[in-house]
Amino acid sequence: MEILRHEGPGRLGRVRLGDYSFRTPALAGVDFTLSPFNSFFHPKEPGEYDFNLAPSIPLGFYTPDEVIQKALGRLWSVKHEDFNAFYLPALRRTEYLEEFFKIIERYNFDAVYLGNSKILIKEYRYFVRILRELRERFPNIMIIADLEPFFYPLAVYLGVDAFDTRSLKLYDFEGKGFTQFSPFLWSNEPNSLDFAREVILLVRKALEEGKLRYLVENFFPTQYNAGILRIADLEHPDYLEKYTPIQKETVYFISDASIRRPEVKRWHKRVLERFTPPKNVEILLLFPCSAKKPYSFSRSHTLYRRAVKEALGSGTSKVHELILTSPFGVVPREWEWLAKYDIVVTGHWGEEEIKPAAELLAKTLEKYPEDIPIIAHLDEAYVEIAKLASELSGREIIFTDVKNGTTSHESLRSLTETLREFQIEGTKEDRTYRYFENIRKVFDFYFGIGAGEAVLPENGQVKGSKMLRIFVEGQQTGTFTDGVISVTPYGMQRIYDAVKSYWVKIDFELRGDVFAVGVEEADPRIRPDDIVGIVRDEKVVGVGKAVLSGEEMVKARKGVAVKVRKRA
Amino acid sequence: MTYWTSEDNVAGKTGTALFIILPTIGCYRFRVGEPCYMCSYPTAAPKVKWCQEAIVNYVKEALKKIEGKKGPFAVRMFTSGSFLDNGELKPETRRKIFEVLADMDNVEEIVIESRSELVRYDAVRELAEIVPDKHFEVAIGLETANDDIADVSINKGNTFADFVKAAEITHKAGAKVKTYLLLKPIFLSERDGIEDAKESIIKAEPYTDTFSINITDIQKGTLYERLWEKKEYRPPWLWSAVEVLIWAKRKFPEKRILSDPVGAGSKRGPHNCLTDYDKVIGKAIKKFSATQDLSYIENLKPECRDRWEHIVENGLLDWQLVTW
Numbered sequence: 093m094e095i096l097r098h099e100g101p102g103r104l105g106r107v108r109l110g111d112y113s114f115r116t117p118a119l120a121g122v123d124f125t126l127s128p129f130n131s132f133f134h135p136k137e138p139g140e141y142d143f144n145l146a147p148s149i150p151l152g153f154y155t156p157d158e159v160i161q162k163a164l165g166r167l168w169s170v171k172h173e174d175f176n177a178f179y180l181p182a183l184r185r186t187e188y189l190e191e192f193f194k195i196i197e198r199y200n201f202d203a204v205y206l207g208n209s210k211i212l213i214k215e216y217r218y219f220v221r222i223l224r225e226l227r228e229r230f231p232n233i234m235i236i237a238d239l240e241p242f243f244y245p246l247a248v249y250l251g252v253d254a255f256d257t258r259s260l261k262l263y264d265f266e267g268k269g270f271t272q273f274s275p276f277l278w279s280n281e282p283n284s285l286d287f288a289r290e291v292i293l294l295v296r297k298a299l300e301e302g303k304l305r306y307l308v309e310n311f312f313p314t315q316y317n318a319g320i321l322r323i324a325d326l327e328h329p330d331y332l333e334k335y336t337p338i339q340k341e342t343v344y345f346i347s348d349a350s351i352r353r354p355e356v357k358r359w360h361k362r363v364l365e366r367f368t369p370p371k372n373v374e375i376l377l378l379f380p381c382s383a384k385k386p387y388s389f390s391r392s393h394t395l396y397r398r399a400v401k402e403a404l405g406s407g408t409s410k411v412h413e414l415i416l417t418s419p420f421g422v423v424p425r426e427w428e429w430l431a432k433y434d435i436v437v438t439g440h441w442g443e444e445e446i447k448p449a450a451e452l453l454a455k456t457l458e459k460y461p462e463d464i465p466i467i468a469h470l471d472e473a474y475v476e477i478a479k480l481a482s483e484l485s486g487r488e489i490i491f492t493d494v495k496n497g498t499t500s501h502e503s504l505r506s507l508t509e510t511l512r513e514f515q516i517e518g519t520k521e522d523r524t525y526r527y528f529e530n531i532r533k534v535f536d537f538y539f540g541i542g543a544g545e546a547v548l549p550e551n552g553q554v555k556g557s558k559m560l561r562i563f564v565e566g567q568q569t570g571t572f573t574d575g576v577i578s579v580t581p582y583g584m585q586r587i588y589d590a591v592k593s594y595w596v597k598i599d600f601e602l603r604g605d606v607f608a609v610g611v612e613e614a615d616p617r618i619r620p621d622d623i624v625g626i627v628r629d630e631k632v633v634g635v636g637k638a639v640l641s642g643e644e645m646v647k648a649r650k651g652v653a654v655k656v657r658k659r660a
Numbered sequence: 661m662t663y664w665t666s667e668d669n670v671a672g673k674t675g676t677a678l679f680i681i682l683p684t685i686g687c688y689r690f691r692v693g694e695p696c697y698m699c700s701y702p703t704a705a706p707k708v709k710w711c712q713e714a715i716v717n718y719v720k721e722a723l724k725k726i727e728g729k730k731g732p733f734a735v736r737m738f739t740s741g742s743f744l745d746n747g748e749l750k751p752e753t754r755r756k757i758f759e760v761l762a763d764m765d766n767v768e769e770i771v772i773e774s775r776s777e778l779v780r781y782d783a784v785r786e787l788a789e790i791v792p793d794k795h796f797e798v799a800i801g802l803e804t805a806n807d808d809i810a811d812v813s814i815n816k817g818n819t820f821a822d823f824v825k826a827a828e829i830t831h832k833a834g835a836k837v838k839t840y841l842l843l844k845p846i847f848l849s850e851r852d853g854i855e856d857a858k859e860s861i862i863k864a865e866p867y868t869d870t871f872s873i874n875i876t877d878i879q880k881g882t883l884y885e886r887l888w889e890k891k892e893y894r895p896p897w898l899w900s901a902v903e904v905l906i907w908a909k910r911k912f913p914e915k916r917i918l919s920d921p922v923g924a925g926s927k928r929g930p931h932n933c934l935t936d937y938d939k940v941i942g943k944a945i946k947k948f949s950a951t952q953d954l955s956y957i958e959n960l961k962p963e964c965r966d967r968w969e970h971i972v973e974n975g976l977l978d979w980q981l982v983t984w
Contacts, residue, residue, distance in 0.1 A: 128975030131852040133809050134859065149812060149847050150977050152892035156883065159697075162812045163847075210982045211892060238980050259980040265967045266983065275984035314984075 093202070093234045093253065094651025095640060098335045098620040099304040100354060101227050101251040104296065106651075107202075107234055109142050116253040117244070117295050119288055120236060126205075126256065129179065132166060138174050143203050143236075146175035153184050153208040153215070160188050167192075172199040177236070181207040182222050184215070189222065193229060201233060206252070209237040210259075213247075213316050216323040220250060224331050227251035231608075231640070231648040241284075241291040242274055242313045246320060248295050249308045255292070260284035273313060302341060305354075309347040318349075325352035333358055334641045337620040338538075342385075345435040351419035351444060359420045359431070360452050366536050367424050369460050370529045373412040374516045375404075376460055378453075378468040378478055378489070380498060381417035383437060386428040386575075392499045396469060399504045403511035409518035409526045414456060416474050418445040421452035426533035429575020441473035450480035457485045465490060465514060469507045471498050528552070531560065531572045538577065538623065539593050546590035547583045577623075581660035584625035585632040594618055595627045596645065596654055602626055602633045605656050608640065608648035618642030624654055634659040662704075663722035667950050668734060669918060671769040671795035674950050675732035680722045683710045684748035687741035689775070689817055696803075697815050697846065700879040701740040712753040719757050723764065731766030734795075743772035744783050744798075751783065758790040769795040771838060776800055776818045779826035784833035797870060798830045799838035804845060804856055805863035813845035820863065827867035836869040843875045843904060843930075844896040846887055851972045853896055857904045861912070870916035871908060875901050878928040888928075894978045898924060898932050898941045899968040902957050905945065909954055918949045933964035 093116060097104040105116040107124070120126040124142040135147035147170050149163040160183060172178070178201040180192050196204060204226060206212070212219045226235060227250075238256040239247055247255075261284060263270070269279035270287035298307040312318045324332060333354040343355050350356075369376075377400065382390035388397075401408050413425040418441060423431045457466065466487060468478045471494045482489040493506035531554065532544020547569040548554070548562050555561045560572040562583070569583030579587070588595055597613040598606060606626055618624055618638050626634040636656040638645070645653035668677035686705030689695060695702065710718075719737070726733050737757070741748050761767055770791060779798060788796055802823045803814050810816040827837045841860050844853030861871060876895050878888045887893040901921060908917045923929020924942025931938050941960055948956040971981065 128851070129849055129977055131848065133806050133848065134852055134855050150849070150979075151847060152887045152890065152979070154886060154890050154892060159812060159883070166808060166812070207977070208892070208979050211890065211979050240984065256980075258974045259976055261970055262967065262981065262983050265970070268983075 093232055095231065095644075095648070096651070097299060098337055098640070099299055099302055100249050100332045101224070101335045102249040102299060102304050103251075103253065103335075104299040105234070105253060112142070115296065116234060117248045117292055117299070118254045119257050119292055120254060121257045122285070122289060122292075123254070126177070126236065130175075132163075132170065135170070143177040144175045145177045145179050145205060146170055146172045146199075146201075148179035148207075149181070150179065150207055151181040151183060153182055153211045153218075155181075155183065155185075157185060160185060164188060164191050167195060172201075175201075177201060177203040177205055179205045179207050180226070182209065182212045182218065184218060186218070186221065186225075189225060193225075196230065196233070203234040203236055203254075204230070205256070206235055206237040209239055213239060213243060213320070216316070216319045217327070219320055220324045220328055220331075223247075223251045224328060228331070228643075229647075231644050232650045240275070241270060241288045242311065243317065244288075244291045245295050245298070245304065245307045245311045246317050248299070249304050250320070250324060255288065257285055257288055260288055275314060302337065306344060306346070309349045321349055322352075325349065329354065329357050333619075334643065335620065338622050339430075339432065340621065342432040342434055345419060345433060350435075351442075353419075355433075356419045360448065362537055363422050363424070363427075363452060364455055366540055367427070367456070367459070367533070368536070368541050369412055369424075370526060372410050372518075372522055372525060373460060374407070374410040374464055375412070375511070375514055376457075376464055376466045377411055377413045378466065378470060378474075379413060379415050380470050380474045381415050381423070385432055385434075387415055387423075388425075388428060395499050395504055396507065399507045400511060403508040404514070404516060406518040406522075407514075407516035409522040410516050412460075414453070416449060416453065416470065416477055418449060421449040422456050424456075424533065426530050427537055427575075429534065430537055439472060441476075446473060446477055446480070450477045450484060453477060453481035454484035454487075457481060457487045462487075467492065467507075467510055469498055469503070470494065471503075528554070531562065534572065534575055534577055535570070535579075535587075539587050540591050540617075542591040543587045543593065546586040547579065579623050579625075579635055581625070581632050581635050581658055584623075584635050585660075588625050588627060588630075588632055594622060594624045595632075596624050596636075596638075596642075597627050598633075599628060602628070602656065602659055605652045606634075606636065606654040608645050608651055608653040611645045611648075611653050614642040614645050614653075616642045618645070626654060626656065632660060663725065665725060667946070668920075669916060669950050669952060670732040670734040672916065672952075673732055673768075675734060675768070676726070677734040677736055677769075678722065678726050680719060680735065680737050682715055682737055682739045682743075682749070683718060684715065684739040684741060684745075685709055686739065686748070687775075688745060688747055690741070694815060694817060695882075696801075696817075697813065697883040698842065698876060698879060700881050701738075703881065705740045712750050715749065716753055716756045716760075720760060723760065726766065727764070729766065732768040733764075733766050734769035734771065735761060735767050736771040738773055742774040742778045744774040744778045744780065751786070754783070754787060755790065758787050761794070762791050767794065769797070771797045771799050773799040773801070774826075776802075776822040776826035779829050781829050781833050784830055784835050788834035792834075795836065796834075797836040797838040798826075799840060799872065800826055800830075801840040802860065802864055803840065803842040803874075805860035806856060809845055809848070809856060813847045814842065823864070824867055827864075831867075837867055838870040838872055839864050839868040840872050840874050843873055843901060845876070846884055846893050849971075849975050849977045850897060850900055850968070851975045854900050854904055854972065858907060861904075861908050865912055865915065868915065870918060871912075873901065873904060873908070873917070873919040875919065875921050875924075875930040877923040877930070891982050892979050894981060895923075895928065896930050897968045897971075898930050898938060898945070899965055900972070901930055901945060902941065902960065905948060905957060906954060909948075909952065916952065919945055920949065921945050932968065935963065937961065937963045 138144035264282035384390035686702030690702035925938030
């Protein structure tokens with residue numbers, strides 16, 4: 093199958109079988125036909141099914157070594173060439189999975205049926221781990237599992253593409269009708285297949301709209317749903333993150349699991365790795381976040397800035413601001429365009445929110461020269477974060493006198509007065525420098541430190557007012573519109589030369605899109621929806637949008653890897 | 661004391677069978693750490709080794725239960741191992757037991773059990789000669805005619821060819837062959853379990869006088885129990901047993917087709933939907949077994965049969981049957 097779109101390891105895909113094609117996530121028996129289990133002991137020839145399972149031995153999840161070994165030895169004798177689907181028994185003794193993977197690899201199966209899935213779902217760690225191993229190794233294989241519809245969103249999010257529906261009928265026989273709250277509430281009307289269809293359509297819709305994670309977080313009908321997501325978030329954050337597209341839309345942090353979203357982990361990592369303060373900073377300010385995004389557009393931040401300006405005048409261009417927030421932790425002012433999120437604000441902060449924010453802040457403070465004053469204009473839990481960060485980093489933080497909220501008359505006056513004690517002045521050059529820096533930092537966010545400098549060096553030019561066009565020596569490198577950027581092939585060449593990032597190497601003449609088969613190598617930092625440079629012989633020959641993650645486009649054999657936007 | 665009687669088929673007629681579990685040290689495969697995966701019978705073997713004389717006395721004591729009573733009787737002697745294993749029973753002990761039986765006119769059928777590789781011509785011959793007028797059967801645990809299943813799902817330790825050899829020896833030595841088949845070993849779907857039983861019957865039929873369909877029940881401490889506890893294995897449906905028995909009797913009407921559905925209608929035994937009717941079906945199977953009259957199992961109420969049909973038709977595996 094080809095992958096059309098990702099959300100986490102979950103994919104919207106297309107499977108082609110001759111002239112028939114269908115979209116995934118899909119249902120066996122609805123979108124495609126699947127042979128019954130084919131026993132190694134009494135094997136059947138392939139039949140008139142879209143997917144024919146090769147003869148296999150349905151070992152149980154808890155099968156002991158001795159028996160697994162007996163079975164494995166036999167499976168190699170199967171004539172796998174005649175079949176396009178492989179029955180993989182999920183095993184607790186995971187060391188044997190490698191042997192099964194070898195068979196899958198060797199015979200190039202189109203689909204893998206994940207045996208024991210109903211047992212596996214109750215083994216949080218193994219469920220995530222086995223799925224991950226399969227998914228990472230075989231990006232183009234359609235993974236089929238047999239699970240109840242209330243596991244569909246979670247299973248798809250973690251990498252399952254299709255579900256067997258034949259065992260669902262057992263619920264009809266038992267007179268249990270699925271509801272939104274099954275397995276706790278059942279209706280009396282048998283409806284298993286209809287319900288499965290509805291859920292799969294919902295999952296597909298969620299994938300199309302980038303709302304799958306949201307759906308997963310709002311679908312905890314059993315302890316297994318919650319447990320598996322928690323294990324995936326905490327023990328496999330890299331697995332989830334690497335397939336998570338670059339965030340474009342607002343993320344809604346709605347559940348307890350939201351603060352562990354891959355976007356949050358990614359943000360923290362980027363602040364640590366890709367943010368560097370401007371060089372002319374003489375004062376660092378810490379502000380609380382605002383409900384309105386970007387923060388600058390909010391009433392509170394307008395008031396803060398007025399107070400700062402009043403105190404420092406031209407020196408404002410030597411001030412740098414960090415905004416504290418949950419769960420992103422720290423947002424440098426230049427990145428406020430990129431921090432699109434919405435969270436429940438109640439004033440009650442959890443330990444899981446405060447500590448990571450403080451740790452991130454502590455590490456961020458270390459990026460600033462040691463002699464610059466840090467002034468915090470904060471209240472409530474934000475103060476707690478700053479104090480903890482001060483302790484962790486050993487950096488002193490001056491707190492303004494906040495009363496009745498940070499925007500009260502007296503609080504703002506305290507901010508102004510505190511700042512007045514510092515005599516700093518900025519020049520016209522400082523202002524231009526910071527204007528450039530605002531743009532550069534966003535490029536750094538997407539391509540790594542140094543990318544901003546590459547597209548907009550000191551001798552660069554910025555033209556326009558709303559949509560800013562960026563030039564180097566008369567050649568356009570990109571655009572910047574309220575934090576939304578584009579890069580020209582020339583700009584991408586400069587980024588490639590300077591920081592060697594976000595490249596996809598090919599060895600043919602670029603005409604249309606880049607297909608996965610044509611990808612020689614790719615930067616493992618690439619995420620779906622990233623802007624990437626297509627490089628041939630060290631020359632950027634085009635710029636496009638990644639469909640797959642970097643690692644994946646090297647492994648994959650089918651489908652589009654990069655949608656090409658502009659050729660050089 | 662482990663002996664009991666129950667209504668059963670005795671050399672083709674309805675009669676009573678006396679079952680005696682001989683207190684030998686049990687199956688050697690079990691003792692060397694290679695038990696059959698479904699079997700824990702040898703755990704019931706005595707911890708202290710009985711002397712051979714005591715075993716003979718034990719048989720005599722058990723036989724009192726039918727002494728002087730009106731037959732026909734069958735005497736079925738199990739050892740949690742092999743009757744023909746010299747390590748369990750000395751040749752002399754076997755002869756003594758048979759001599760006692762030879763004197764009992766109401767005993768028309770004698771059955772002993774043995775693993776294939778322990779069936780030797782001389783051993784069978786000398787016993788057959790002691791009871792020339794009785795229906796003397798050596799029961800051999802074939803379990804399946806499929807060597808792969810015998811190894812992977814059962815750990816039987818011998819093959820179909822071993823069985824054929826043992827059966828031929830038995831016939832040549834003047835005894836009859838009873839073939840044990842296991843309905844639904846692990847790693848087989850309900851559908852494959854039925855298919856395997858039927859195929860095994862077809863393959864073993866030329867060497868067999870009586871088939872005994874042993875429907876899997878979950879014995880303590882076995883691999884089967886471990887997988888069953890985790891819901892990865894389900895004992896077969898009674899409907900599957902009924903299906904196989906009807907099919908076998910129709911196909912081979914001249915053969916005895918026996919089955920004692922141990923634990924029928926319980927979670928550990930063969931069951932359908934665990935309703936009271938499961939027990940009715942269990943009894944019907946026993947009745948068929950005793951009488952060989954198919955009408956006992958042909959006209960059962962189709963309770964829970966649609967579910968079973970769906971599972972068999974779609975080849976569902978046991979883990980797929982887990983529901984919330």
